[in-house]
Amino acid sequence: MIRCNAITKRFGSFAALHGIDLHVRQGEFIALLGPSGSGKTTLLRIIAGLEFQDSGQVLFADEDVSKRNVADRHVGFVFQNYALFRHMNVAHNVAFGLSVRKGRDKPSRAAINERAEELLRLVQLEGLGARYPSQLSGGQRQRVALARALAIEPKLLLLDEPFGALDAKVRKDLRRWLRDLHKAMGLTSIFVTHDQEEALELADRVVVMNEGRIEQIGTPEEIYMNPATPFVSHFVGETNRVGQGGEELHFRPHDTALVSQGGEAVLVDNVFRKGGVWRIEGILQTQQILVEIDLDAASTPPSLGEIIQIRPRQFRSFNQAGAQIKGEPQ
Amino acid sequence: MSRETALRATSEGRLWQALLIGGALAFLGIFLALPLIAVFAEAFKTGLGAFVLAVQTPDALASIRLTLFIAAISVPLNMIFGIAASWAITKFEFSGKALLITLIDLPFSISPVVSGLIFVLLFGANGVVGPWLAAHDLKIIFAVPGIVLATLFITFPFVARELIPLMMEQGKSEEEAALSLGANGWQTFWYVTLPNIRWGLLYGVLLCNARAMGEFGAVSVVSGHIRGETNTMPLHVEILYNEYDFVGAFAVASLLALLALVTLVAKSVLEWRFDMNSGAGH
Numbered sequence: 287m288i289r290c291n292a293i294t295k296r297f298g299s300f301a302a303l304h305g306i307d308l309h310v311r312q313g314e315f316i317a318l319l320g321p322s323g324s325g326k327t328t329l330l331r332i333i334a335g336l337e338f339q340d341s342g343q344v345l346f347a348d349e350d351v352s353k354r355n356v357a358d359r360h361v362g363f364v365f366q367n368y369a370l371f372r373h374m375n376v377a378h379n380v381a382f383g384l385s386v387r388k389g390r391d392k393p394s395r396a397a398i399n400e401r402a403e404e405l406l407r408l409v410q411l412e413g414l415g416a417r418y419p420s421q422l423s424g425g426q427r428q429r430v431a432l433a434r435a436l437a438i439e440p441k442l443l444l445l446d447e448p449f450g451a452l453d454a455k456v457r458k459d460l461r462r463w464l465r466d467l468h469k470a471m472g473l474t475s476i477f478v479t480h481d482q483e484e485a486l487e488l489a490d491r492v493v494v495m496n497e498g499r500i501e502q503i504g505t506p507e508e509i510y511m512n513p514a515t516p517f518v519s520h521f522v523g524e525t526n527r528v529g530q531g532g533e534e535l536h537f538r539p540h541d542t543a544l545v546s547q548g549g550e551a552v553l554v555d556n557v558f559r560k561g562g563v564w565r566i567e568g569i570l571q572t573q574q575i576l577v578e579i580d581l582d583a584a585s586t587p588p589s590l591g592e593i594i595q596i597r598p599r600q601f602r603s604f605n606q607a608g609a610q611i612k613g614e615p616q
Numbered sequence: 617m618s619r620e621t622a623l624r625a626t627s628e629g630r631l632w633q634a635l636l637i638g639g640a641l642a643f644l645g646i647f648l649a650l651p652l653i654a655v656f657a658e659a660f661k662t663g664l665g666a667f668v669l670a671v672q673t674p675d676a677l678a679s680i681r682l683t684l685f686i687a688a689i690s691v692p693l694n695m696i697f698g699i700a701a702s703w704a705i706t707k708f709e710f711s712g713k714a715l716l717i718t719l720i721d722l723p724f725s726i727s728p729v730v731s732g733l734i735f736v737l738l739f740g741a742n743g744v745v746g747p748w749l750a751a752h753d754l755k756i757i758f759a760v761p762g763i764v765l766a767t768l769f770i771t772f773p774f775v776a777r778e779l780i781p782l783m784m785e786q787g788k789s790e791e792e793a794a795l796s797l798g799a800n801g802w803q804t805f806w807y808v809t810l811p812n813i814r815w816g817l818l819y820g821v822l823l824c825n826a827r828a829m830g831e832f833g834a835v836s837v838v839s840g841h842i843r844g845e846t847n848t849m850p851l852h853v854e855i856l857y858n859e860y861d862f863v864g865a866f867a868v869a870s871l872l873a874l875l876a877l878v879t880l881v882a883k884s885v886l887e888w889r890f891d892m893n894s895g896a897g898h
Binding site: 334336355356357360361366367369370371372373374382383386387433434435437438503546 | 808
């Protein structure tokens with residue numbers, strides 16, 4: 287449904303995007319995941335038409351919309367800090383997209399009010415239409431922003447760090463709710479986040495970006511279990527990285543087992559309970575670097591200063607160029 | 617720590633506090649309140665009748681009319697310019713932005729007399745376009761158009777200076793949101809930007825107006841001081857004063873002072889509304 291072909295963008299001397307190719311299918315929920323400065327927001331804004339690429343095309347359903355501005359692309363956009371119109375009440379905010387229509391496209395006042403009511407019901411903010419944005423909580427503002435974006439009945443919903451400004455509990459609830467809404471309305475959605483947990487939990491597919499390039503596109507499962515590059519392995523999930531003869535070995539803390547002999551010696555430096563597991567922080571004796579290991583919470587953890595033997599159950603190794611090498615556990 | 621010191625924000629003793637507050641009040645009294653009182657006292661020295669007569673002389677009335685006329689032209693123009701410049705500077709990226717900001721500030725950094733001279737050098741009889749103007753029988757210097765130009769120049773920065781920081785702080789995401797919802801540029805300005813800046817704009821217009829009516833230096837250079845024709849209120853005050861017509865001078869001056877007081881009150885009211893609004897905006 288949405289296709290980006292070789293999108294590049296520079297801001298002055300800073301190259302924000304180098305040749306991005308992306309294909310989003312109808313009905314998909316896509317996360318653009320990356321650290322700040324990776325170009326994810328720029329890509330989202332280019333898809334929306336709030337920013338224009340220097341070269342390459344944006345296609346909506348095989349139609350080239352590269353030259354169209356945001357008003358003509360008909361997408362719902364939810365801004366990072368919601369960007370609610372501060373001097374309008376909630377109902378007017380939601381109705382804005384309909385009230386600015388002209389001539390025959392403009393619904394009657396009664397129809398607009400009814401639609402605004404309906405949308406507020408959809409986002410569970412019935413009866414709050416007369417409030418002003420400043421009188422709402424962060425989570426409520428977020429939902430008003432969504433209702434406002436949905437008022438123009440977009441097929442594509444774009445969200446820039448939609449949960450960034452919310453506290454952890456509200457964030458979690460809204461996440462699930464947004465996921466359901468996306469499904470129920472048959473939307474195609476793309477959201478930007480730097481929070482890997484959010485991306486892995488919500489998205490059908492995750493696009494991991496770094497320094498203006500796409501590192502990997504895949505389902506959350508693929509991204510986590512089979513990271514294509516050292517960057518993805520390191521950025522998504524926790525990873526121990528151990529250099530070994532020109533290669534870099536990556537293994538997850540929970541993919542590490544204690545063995546009685548033949549493993550790598552680790553000096554236990556710190557032990558604490560992390561959720562459902564014991565987290566061991568220790569110094570890998572051969573290289574004097576910090577490694578993290580998770581052990582079953584039911585087991586007895588090693589004590590501080592003890593030397594333990596570890597062996598990764600699963601690992602990936604990358605050569606210096608970042609290419610993955612197949613190998614056997616040592 | 618005693619309860620009382622805990623409640624106070626500073627640690628100075630009572631004596632110091634009294635001295636500081638007293639000093640500030642005395643300063644304000646001597647440099648602001650006293651002159652203001654003096655203006656009104658002098659104006660009404662020989663009674664209300666003399667005041668009314670002094671204000672009603674044809675020359676005084678002409679100066680009041682001219683001042684209002686000048687303000688009526690320059691304030692709306694600079695309001696439009698100020699909005700346009702702040703909109704451009706805060707919502708768009710373009711090269712030469714820093715230069716534009718500097719240019720807007722220019723009238724603040726130039727002496728008003730020099731500002732007036734610029735126009736004399738441009739449009740005066742020996743100026744750059746003076747001969748051409750004379751040939752086409754157009755009078756700018758020592759006529760009303762010159763006064764309008766000088767006032768426009770002097771009051772150039774007021775609205776923009778007020779709006780730029782405000783609009784900078786508000787960012788452009790609300791405008792982007794409006795556009796993404798299908799609004800065109802005009803709708804975006806009218807329904808989103810203007811309501812957000814209305815108090816700041818009014819405030820800027822008020823200051824601009826006060827200056828437009830009160831400007832002396834630049835206007836004095838280009839006016840030519842023709843009684844009943846090119847004298848604004850401040851210029852008229854000077855003429856009367858130089859002619860030892862103190863009641864007349866102070867009577868007209870008191871009208872200007874009144875304008876200042878009204879501006880001050882309006883400004884306070886606006887600031888109060890402004891605070892309430894931006895307070896609610898966070």
